[in-house]
Amino acid sequence: MKKEKKIITPGFGAYVFQLLSDTYTVKKCDIGEDALLSRKGIELMTESYDVQGLGHLCIMRMAGLRGLIGMETVVLSLTEKDVPLFNLDWLAIFGKEVQIAELYDVQIAFQPDWLQKKYQMIKDRDAEIADYTSDKEHWYDDIRYSCTYEKTGRKVSGKLHRAGKDCARIFLAQTAKAPDCDPAVKMEKIRDFAEKLYAEGGPAVDMIKGLFGEETAKRVILCHMYGVESEV
Numbered sequence: 001m002k003k004e005k006k007i008i009t010p011g012f013g014a015y016v017f018q019l020l021s022d023t024y025t026v027k028k029c030d031i032g033e034d035a036l037l038s039r040k041g042i043e044l045m046t047e048s049y050d051v052q053g054l055g056h057l058c059i060m061r062m063a064g065l066r067g068l069i070g071m072e073t074v075v076l077s078l079t080e081k082d083v084p085l086f087n088l089d090w091l092a093i094f095g096k097e098v099q100i101a102e103l104y105d106v107q108i109a110f111q112p113d114w115l116q117k118k119y120q121m122i123k124d125r126d127a128e129i130a131d132y133t134s135d136k137e138h139w140y141d142d143i144r145y146s147c148t149y150e151k152t153g154r155k156v157s158g159k160l161h162r163a164g165k166d167c168a169r170i171f172l173a174q175t176a177k178a179p180d181c182d183p184a185v186k187m188e189k190i191r192d193f194a195e196k197l198y199a200e201g202g203p204a205v206d207m208i209k210g211l212f213g214e215e216t217a218k219r220v221i222l223c224h225m226y227g228v229e230s231e232v
Contacts, residue, residue, distance in 0.1 A: 009072040010090050010161040013047070013059030016074050016168050023176075025052040031224055039211045041065055048224040054175065055079040055183075056227030069093050073204065074168065077190045077226045082110035082181035084145065085193060086171050088164055089204065098132050099160045101149040101167035104140065106189040108181050115174040119147035122163050122170075129153050129160070139200045140193075187228060194226035 020026050029048040037044045042064030049057040055078035062071035069092065076086040085104040090097065103112075103119065132152040149167055151160060197205055198221045209217040222229040 009061055009070055010157075010164055012072055012074045012088055012090065012161075012164050012168065013061070015165050016057065016076070016088075016172075017049070017059065019169065019172055020051055020054075020057065024054060026050070026057065027052070029224075034216070034220060034224060037212055037216065037220075042069075042211060044208070044211070044220075046220065046224050048227065050227075051078075053080055055081070055186075058225045058227070060225070071204075075225050076171070077194075077228070078175060079183040079186040079190065080180060081175050081178045082107045082186065083171070083175050083178045084112060084115070085190060086168075088168060090160070090164060096152065096154050097156060097160055098152045099149070099164055100132065101164060103145040103148060103171075104193060105143045105145065106186070106193055108185055108189070110179055110181075112174050112178070114177075115170065116145055116147045118170045118174075119145070119149060119167060122166050123147065123149050126151055126159055126163055129156050138202065139196060140202070143193075190226055191222075191228040194222050194228050197221060 017026065027050045029050060031046060031048050035046055037046075042062060045061045047059040051057050055076070058073075058075040060071070060073040063069070071092075072090045074088040085106045087100070087102040087104070089100045089102075091099075101119070103115070129151040130153050132150040149163060151163070198218055201209075205217065205221060208220055212220075219231075223231060
């Protein structure tokens with residue numbers, strides 16, 4: 001019997017969790033059966049956390065098709081600091097990796113110039129790795145910062161993993177220096193993003209909908225990924 005190939009995720013979730021835990025109180029949320037969803041040979045594992053003084057952390061991992069695909073996602077939707085929305089996605093399919101570290105403009109006023117400059121430096125450092133591009137236009141293109149890191153390739157795991165951790169570390173360094181904000185106002189801006197993401201779709205959202213259905217997808221996205229609802 002052929003041994004299944006096991007995909008090793010980059011460990012971004014554990015890395016971000018440790019960085020946060022070094023400074024903040026991080027409390028895991030009980031999300032019941034949504035913590036492990038399984039269908040068609042694919043498992044989706046979700047962890048949801050409240051970070052005191054900051055906001056919400058979500059870590060998602062997906063694996064399946066006998067080890068041929070793997071995914072890890074980290075979302076930081078911070079309501080108490082006026083910083084962008086942070087999404088870090090890593091995907092491996094049949095040996096090819098795609099990694100995207102995105103920043104979305106959901107701030108009330110603050111403009112993170114230092115953060116954008118640092119992200120651009122990481123992109124420039126990895127210029128030899130092919131850019132990941134999409135032929136489609138997306139509803140969120142206008143609010144996604146141009147310094148977003150999007151790379152793809154084979155046998156580039158080390159560089160991608162380093163870049164992902166650098167993006168997360170730098171984002172949290174900017175967060176520590178960013179101004180506080182009205183949590184209710186910031187929550188509404190994140191809620192608008194999450195609800196539109198669910199309605200309009202995106203690669204990960206469409207996959208979750210296709211595997212687990214509309215109702216489960218809505219709960220996962222609004223409650224667990226972005227923390228804008230306690231239940232739906």
